[in-house]
Amino acid sequence: MNVISLVAQLVSDAERLQHQYEFLSYGLTAAWVILVIYVLMMVARERKLKREIASLRAMLEERR
């Protein structure tokens, strides 16, 4: 009887731990995903600005 309750306790602890690790990983993943999306948005904006500056400079050069 004692062995059965010990095994049941171990299984329940393992399940609880697995559940908690699941939520910890959701938290970490969410944090990284949001930051990575923001960094990618910054990179895209940087490229767009560089393209725009280059095209405006080229247009002004042509006019001269």
Next chain:
Amino acid sequence: MREKILYVLGIVALLILAWNINAIARLPEETQQGVTFKIIFFHVPMWAAAMTAACAALLASVGFLVTKNFRFDAAAVAVTEVGLAFTTVGLVTGSIWGREIWGIWWTWDARLTSALVCWLLYAGYLMLRKAIEEPTQRATFAAVFSIFAFIDVPIVVFSIKWWRTQHPQPVFWAGGSFPPDWTTHFLWNMVAMLLFGIVMVAVRLRQEEAQREIDSLRRTAHAQ
């Protein structure tokens, strides 16, 4: 040179974070909340960085209204945008922690509600900037709005002291404490987040400079 320094700082911040994830994973379980508690290692530094950004936005906005120097306006928009990204992470990680510990994703208590209002205000600040074309008017309106939005920041920070909230009381300034090795990892994460924030603000500032150059080139093209 400036770009290289930024890249190095960014890489250092990411290395600290990556090393710290490994170290935090090895820390023992917290007695009440188990391993879910470890979300605090990211949740609190994100909010610290976000609140620091809000303070910087206030100073930059006041600076613009006093001097009418557009560098302050650029600084205000840069720190606000980066701060908003951190606020988003803070809200999401807090919600995930709440789902596991409280059994709910969200509750309208003073801390959570004021934090959401803070997010909405700073998102509104960025929308306001998009809505106004004329640069001086845009910078002035945005600076006034940013100062108004800052009123919510002390409410977010002190709400857990002023009202009885479901959100836990602060660990560090309410008599609580971490074991020393936990504090070390926590502070390293704080340093990494602030460093990462500084890099992002510097990149965003450079983009504002580029935007000003585009505006000036457009004016020249229009005048020709």
